[in-house]
Amino acid sequence: MSYDLQFFYVWQNLDKLGQGLVVSLELTGLANLIGLTLGFGVALLLRAKSALLRAPAAAMVEVFRCTPVLVQVVWFFYCVPILFNLFIDPMVMGVLALGVNLAAFNAEGYRAAIQSVPREQYDACAALGLTGWTRIRHVILPHALRAALPVLMTNGITIFQQSALVALVAIPDLMYAGKMLATETYRPIETYTVVAAIYFAISAPVSLIVQRIEARFDRVQA
Amino acid sequence: MMHFDPMVPFKYWDALLIGLWMSLRLTLICLALGIALGFLTSQARRSRFMPLRALATFYVELFRGTPVLIQLFWIFYCLPLLLGFEPGNFASAVVALTLYAGAITSETFRASLKSIPREQYDTCRALGITGMSLALWVVLPQALLRAIPTLLSNAVALFKESALISAVGMADLMFIGSSISNRTGRPVEMLTAIAVIYFAVAFPLTRIVGRVEARILRRLAV
Amino acid sequence: MAQDKLLKIHNLHKSYGDLEIFKGLTLSMDRGDRLVIIGPSGGGKSTLLRIVMGLEDIVGGDIYMDGKPYILRDGAKTKIDRKLQARVGMVFQHYTLFPHLDILRNLTLAPVKTRGMSRAEAEEKAMGLLTRFGLDAKAHAYPSQLSGGQKQRVAIARALMLDPDLLLFDEVTSALDPELVAEVEAVMMELAEAGMPMMIVTHDMHFARNIASRVVFAAGGVVVEDGPPEQVLDAPQVARTREFVERVFAKKR
Numbered sequence: 001m002s003y004d005l006q007f008f009y010v011w012q013n014l015d016k017l018g019q020g021l022v023v024s025l026e027l028t029g030l031a032n033l034i035g036l037t038l039g040f041g042v043a044l045l046l047r048a049k050s051a052l053l054r055a056p057a058a059a060m061v062e063v064f065r066c067t068p069v070l071v072q073v074v075w076f077f078y079c080v081p082i083l084f085n086l087f088i089d090p091m092v093m094g095v096l097a098l099g100v101n102l103a104a105f106n107a108e109g110y111r112a113a114i115q116s117v118p119r120e121q122y123d124a125c126a127a128l129g130l131t132g133w134t135r136i137r138h139v140i141l142p143h144a145l146r147a148a149l150p151v152l153m154t155n156g157i158t159i160f161q162q163s164a165l166v167a168l169v170a171i172p173d174l175m176y177a178g179k180m181l182a183t184e185t186y187r188p189i190e191t192y193t194v195v196a197a198i199y200f201a202i203s204a205p206v207s208l209i210v211q212r213i214e215a216r217f218d219r220v221q222a
Numbered sequence: 223m224m225h226f227d228p229m230v231p232f233k234y235w236d237a238l239l240i241g242l243w244m245s246l247r248l249t250l251i252c253l254a255l256g257i258a259l260g261f262l263t264s265q266a267r268r269s270r271f272m273p274l275r276a277l278a279t280f281y282v283e284l285f286r287g288t289p290v291l292i293q294l295f296w297i298f299y300c301l302p303l304l305l306g307f308e309p310g311n312f313a314s315a316v317v318a319l320t321l322y323a324g325a326i327t328s329e330t331f332r333a334s335l336k337s338i339p340r341e342q343y344d345t346c347r348a349l350g351i352t353g354m355s356l357a358l359w360v361v362l363p364q365a366l367l368r369a370i371p372t373l374l375s376n377a378v379a380l381f382k383e384s385a386l387i388s389a390v391g392m393a394d395l396m397f398i399g400s401s402i403s404n405r406t407g408r409p410v411e412m413l414t415a416i417a418v419i420y421f422a423v424a425f426p427l428t429r430i431v432g433r434v435e436a437r438i439l440r441r442l443a444v
Numbered sequence: 445m446a447q448d449k450l451l452k453i454h455n456l457h458k459s460y461g462d463l464e465i466f467k468g469l470t471l472s473m474d475r476g477d478r479l480v481i482i483g484p485s486g487g488g489k490s491t492l493l494r495i496v497m498g499l500e501d502i503v504g505g506d507i508y509m510d511g512k513p514y515i516l517r518d519g520a521k522t523k524i525d526r527k528l529q530a531r532v533g534m535v536f537q538h539y540t541l542f543p544h545l546d547i548l549r550n551l552t553l554a555p556v557k558t559r560g561m562s563r564a565e566a567e568e569k570a571m572g573l574l575t576r577f578g579l580d581a582k583a584h585a586y587p588s589q590l591s592g593g594q595k596q597r598v599a600i601a602r603a604l605m606l607d608p609d610l611l612l613f614d615e616v617t618s619a620l621d622p623e624l625v626a627e628v629e630a631v632m633m634e635l636a637e638a639g640m641p642m643m644i645v646t647h648d649m650h651f652a653r654n655i656a657s658r659v660v661f662a663a664g665g666v667v668v669e670d671g672p673p674e675q676v677l678d679a680p681q682v683a684r685t686r687e688f689v690e691r692v693f694a695k696k697r
Contacts, residue, residue, distance in 0.1 A: 066378070066424035067417045068385035070396060075417060078409035164289035168389055175291060188299040196288045196296060203287035345540040348497050349554035349606065350530050359557055363544045442543040443588050 009185040010194050020177025021198060027094055027173060028160040034099025035159065036152065039106025046111045057107070064104030069162050073097045077169045094166040094173075102159045106152055113148035114140065146217070150210045157206040161199060174198060230408045231415035241398035242419060248394065249381045251316055256323025256380070257373065263328035264335065278328070285325035290383050294318045298390050315387045323380050330376060334368035335361070367442065371435035378427050382420065395419060448511035450475045450610060450641055451496070457504035458491060465491050467665035468505070473658070478636050479643045480656035480673070483663045484688065489645040490537075492662070493612045496643065498529040509610075533608030537615040539595040541587040541602070547574070548583040551602050559606065566605070573601040577631055593624030597631050604635075611635070613644040617651075629655075649692055653677055661685045 010017075045057035064072065076097040081087050117140055125135045167175035178195035182188040231238065266278035285293060297318040302308050309317075338361060346356050388397035395416060403412035449472040456469040465488035473479050481489050494500045496507065498515065501522040507515040514528040542550050551570035555561040561569075574580045577597045587595055596616055603611060613632065617625045629651050636642065636655050646652055652659060652673065659676035661669040661684075669676050669685040680686040 062425060062428075063417075063421060066382075066428060067420045068382040068396065070385045070388070071413065071417050071420060074396075074400060075413045078403070079413055082410055161287075161289040164291045165386075167291070175289065178292070179295075182295075182299075188295070189303065192292055192296040192299065196284075196292050199289055199292065200284060200287045204283060207283070207287060339540070341536060341538055341540040342542070344494075344499050345536060345542075347499055348532075348534040348536075349602070350526075350558045351554050352558075355557040359553060360542060364542075367544055441586060441588050 005190060006187060007190045007194070009187050010181065010190050013181050013185070014194075016177050016181055017174060017195065017198065020172060020174035023091075023172055024160065024163050024174040025202075027091075027098060027163045027166065027171075028156070030095040031098035031102050031159050031163070032156045034095070035102030035106045035155065038099070038103035040110055042103055042107035043110035043114065046107060047114065061104045061107050064101050065108065069098075069101055070165050070168065072101055073165050073169060090169065090171050094163075094169075094171045098159055098163055098166070101162070102155060105155045105158075109148050109151035109155060110144070113144040113146075113151070116147045117143045150214050150217070153206060153210050153213075157203050157210075161203060164199070226410060227408070228411060230406065230411040234402050234412075237398050237402065238395065238415070238419065241393060241395035242423075244392065245381065245384050245394040245396075246423070248312075248315060248319060248387065248392075249377065249384050252319040252323050252384075253377050253380055255316070255320040256327050256376075259320060259324030260327025260329075261331055263324055264331035267328065267332065268335075281321075282325045282328050285322050286329070290318075290322055291386050291389060293322060294386055294390055297321070311390065311392050315390070315392055319380065319384060319387070322383065323376065326376055326379065327373065330369050330372040331365060333372070334365045337368055338364050364442070367438055370438060371431050374427060374431045374434060378424050378431075381424060381427075385420070449473065449508070450477070450510065451514075451643075452508040452511075453496070453505070454507070455505040456492075456495070456502060456507070458488070458495065458500065458502050464665055466505075469662065469666050471660060471667050471670070473641065473643070475641055476639065476657065477641055478655055478657045479660055480652040480658070481643065481645050481660045481662055482649070482652065482676075482688075482692075483661055483668075487663050488665070489662060490614050493534065493614045493643060493645055496610075497532055497534045497612055498524045530606070531609040532612065533603035533606055533610070534612040534614065535596070535599050535603050535616050537618050539587070539592070539599045539619075541595055541598060543587050546584050546586055547579070547590070547598055550587070550598060551605050554602070555605050570601070570605060573604055574598075577601055591624060592620045593627045596620065596628045600628075600631055600635075610641045610643065613642060613646070615645050615647065617646065617648060649677060649689075661688065663688070 042057050042060065045053050046061070048054050048057075073094070076093055077090070080093065121139055121143065122135075125131070125139055130139065163173060164175035167173055167179060170176065174195060178191050182191040185191065263278050263282060266274050267282070269275050269278070294315070298311075298314050301314050301317060342360060342364070343356075346352065346360055351360060384394060385396040387394050388400065391397070399412055399416035399419075403409045406412065452472040454470055456466045458464075458466040469492070471479075481492060483489055491500060495502055495515070502515065502517055504517050506513060506517065509525075509528045509531065512525070512528065514525050516523045541547075542553065545553060548567060548570055551573065552561075552563065552566040555566045555569075556563055571580060571583065574583055577600070579594060579597060579601070582590060582594060582598075587598070590598065599616075616632075617628050620628065625648070629648075632642070632644075633655060642655075644652070644655065656673045658670065659673045660667055661676055661680070661682075663684060669680060669682045671681075675681065676685060677689055680689055
């Protein structure tokens, strides 16, 4: 291999990558805010008794789970302004696209977690006269949230990785900053290596924590 | 008020079909290669030879911990240097998506190996089934059976991620669809059509996953 | 060598971390013996069977089969004679059939793959055992299609395929619905009448009385009392045994 790696230009422009990273983290944080709240609402709809509530929620979840995120992001950017005759800040658009996508995945996580609460717990609540909100608040929710936690965290960090897609619609995130820098410096390998390392450095600890939590749950159950 | 013409995508059905074929072909090739790579990696992660184990773990964590988009960019720039010649876009895309598929598939096999109950191993020792017989006739068939539903989910995930290759100029469904969208100035019709096509492939597959999973779990419930 | 015991456990020590399970347990059995082991839960009854099967490491002591060393503590390692291990069979609480194989293949896998028996010979033998246990119609069914009682009878047949000289039963009816217990116990009684040496852990005291030639009460890591069922279950000589037996029978009523 005759190529001679030079990271000098990348180090010199690390601040540009830093600015991009801030944007990526903002996108991720806000998308998670939407994902955690809206996702829970959608999960409740998924379990509604009325099919009129259930059907649209299920349709939303399936549409977002069964199409590429890239298609979703591009669709949001091009179609929302036309359809609703409204031009919002690209950043807001990015947050919305990623947030709604995350909500669909989290809804499924919440739903599975609620379903994982053993029937016996409901029976026990009935036998003890615990009903309505008390039952949800003190028995079902603690159980379900604990079961959902690893999934929600995994989804949350996945959206950090997926946020790289908004670079393709010119939001100045970490990926976008990397692309710019790679072109400016003619050093794509070094630049993308550093960018990948940054993404990895943030994702890896979270997935490590998830593994720990899952291992602990496994132990408790065994 | 905008005027929408839902017939627009139908005018370009042949181009879209060519794009879809590219997406499917890439998905199938990378899935097959990824399953082989994933199985080998899952075995390497159980190896007694520490450096091999560490390398396999690093590979998996790296490809699960960085955006697929950056993996794709990185490989497109690095592969020619590593190989000393230009391998072409298709080969680069195959390498990139195969590495990603291998990483997620190795986790699938790891989980399915872990899910074989300890008692199966005890029983085999009591029956004198050890070594290669144990691996070949008891562990491998059960691990494969348990992995099938997740392998199908991986196929769906890979199909969706394959949309990213449009970002490096490969003429897949996403690329062709958005090119037509740009040229005709009909983003709402065209982008929606792309989403519908992706959905039409992915959604039935996710339904099958549920069915297959239920069947396998019934068979393995002992 | 005719007077050599089938199995002789001498001064067995076993612990899990700080938890001492056996503190010098000594026990032996003859060819004609059907040993039922009773004792408080957590007292290591199942562990004893697992040790005799060669599934567990031991901390100290030794086990002989027909006068030959079977399991020994050698320095820091537990040494198990694989030839002697092959003469022991075991049936587990949760059947542990191979879910991916049909019943016939469950029975033939071990003899064909590890004993070099021909497939035809193994299948003939398996069909013989299945017919004997009234399961021949299920030969091509999968484990998930069988009831718990049927699965456990298959598990017993699978163990018999290897012609063991000693068969271990670890709470084989504990996971079964009450109405399915009898069919499994009937198979075990049939084996007992055919002279199969067995070591049995069970919670069913009535079954213990019926099948046992000897009952062993193990508690606190040692054998507390060892004798015929009429003695240990009906007229225990040791206070600790009496206390246990009374409590168990009181619970039944």
